[in-house]
Amino acid sequence: MKTSITLAIALLLFPLLAAAQKPIYQSTDKAGPVFSDTPTPGATQVDLQPINVIQTPKVAPSSQLPQAPAAAYGQLLITSPANGDTFWVNSGNLQVQVYLQPPLNSTLGDTLRLRVNGNPLPRSFTSNTINVTQGDFNLAADADNIQQTVQVAVVDTAGKVLIESPSISLFLRRHIQYNWSRPPMMSA
Structure with a gap:
């Protein structure tokens, strides 16, 4: 070989x-x-100069790689939207921004998991700005209720919750359009 x-x-x-x-x-x-x-x-x-060659020292093989310490997260907050905010959205898209100290350690596999009304979204996030699509939101949200509760948690690869943010309440309202060009039909 x-x-x-x-x-x-x-x-x-x-x-x-x-x-x-x-x-x-x-x-x-x-x-x-x-x-x-x-x-x-x-x-x-x-006439060219000779190529620079540097001899590197040999590294002794390590029998065990050092384990990175688990990140001890001290603070996780939802910074946007604020608690009690009302959104007039028909698209259903929502952007949630979080503050995490120390920063997310994605090299260990830690991710952010967003929950709406206690139901986790189907995917995890690694950015402090979480863009929630209408499809993801509708899977977790209560369509009959305009008030939704949102919470973010840091989850490790085993699914263990390392830290949770306080819950916030949002009010989602949808625009509707009436056709006022025709008078309402009156029955006799």
């Missing part, structure tokens, strides 16, 4: 080594200097 890898590396490096052995020529035309590996009339050979 090692010999086949060594042979493959040698075959890949051979063209590079062969190209490094060719001289380089410089000539000048109306557009400026031209560099080539084939001599042209009036071209001069360019």
